[in-house]
Amino acid sequence: MIAETIAPGALKTEEEHRRDICTAGRWLRDCGFVVATDGNISVRLDSRRILTSPTGVSKGTMAEEDIVIVDLEGHRLGGRRNPSSELAMHLLVYRLRPDINSVCHAHPPTATGYAAAGIPLNKALLCELVIALGSVPVARYGTPGTSELTAAIEPLVHGHDAILMANHGVVTYGADLLTAFHRMETTEHFARVSLVTEMLGKQMLLSGGDVEKLMAARARYGPQRAPVPKDR
Numbered sequence: 421m422i423a424e425t426i427a428p429g430a431l432k433t434e435e436e437h438r439r440d441i442c443t444a445g446r447w448l449r450d451c452g453f454v455v456a457t458d459g460n461i462s463v464r465l466d467s468r469r470i471l472t473s474p475t476g477v478s479k480g481t482m483a484e485e486d487i488v489i490v491d492l493e494g495h496r497l498g499g500r501r502n503p504s505s506e507l508a509m510h511l512l513v514y515r516l517r518p519d520i521n522s523v524c525h526a527h528p529p530t531a532t533g534y535a536a537a538g539i540p541l542n543k544a545l546l547c548e549l550v551i552a553l554g555s556v557p558v559a560r561y562g563t564p565g566t567s568e569l570t571a572a573i574e575p576l577v578h579g580h581d582a583i584l585m586a587n588h589g590v591v592t593y594g595a596d597l598l599t600a601f602h603r604m605e606t607t608e609h610f611a612r613v614s615l616v617t618e619m620l621g622k623q624m625l626l627s628g629g630d631v632e633k634l635m636a637a638r639a640r641y642g643p644q645r646a647p648v649p650k651d652r
């Protein structure tokens with residue numbers, strides 16, 4: 421039975437993480453953020469092991485036993501299936517950001533449209549978006565599953581928690597799986613609102629002073645650094 425909710429926090433048992441990954445996979449599918457076998461989700465299990473969704477399986481119908489365990493070099497340590505084809509991108513984020521314990525990759529249609537147009541989500545249109553994500557840049561195109569893709573993402577990982585991948589999709593990450601998923605939802609929502617303002621032909625941007633106040637609030641209330649799950 422797949423749980424309906426994901427509790428916040430990264431300090432969970434392996435079984436809880438497996439259940440959460442299946443739940444998040446179903447949410448990604450139900451939100452229309454992935455189709456067919458698209459997308460991938462991972463969670464940092466401890467300092468040397470990552471739990472990842474398998475390749476070639478609908479993220480909406482994964483079972484807990486489908487989840488694969490890999491080390492930080494991508495070698496499979498457990499599980500019957502092959503790990504996600506975009507595993508190298510997830511591992512890059514974990515190596516560069518010790519504060520990150522979960523990564524989500526999906527193809528939400530509106531944000532992916534911006535990625536395909538090469539347009540970043542960097543306009544100060546929504547106060548809550550500035551607090552939640554700052555801005556969402558576009559990484560240049562890289563062939564999926566290759567070092568081209570990780571090289572394109574790498575310079576942006578430190579400064580951002582959500583990245584549009586040109587001609588491809590979106591990657592988000594956070595201190596726990598719930599945060600990574602919420603950032604995917606927020607990125608798609610922002611893309612939809614941006615598109616509506618463009619259809620209306622008018623955008624009233626927040627002033628520089630307003631953005632400064634929001635960035636100060638982001639520093640106070642924004643993403644908190646979370647502990648890395650302990651070895652077990």
Ligand SMILES: [Zn+2]
Nearest residue numbers: 459526588589
């Ligand atoms: Zn993809």
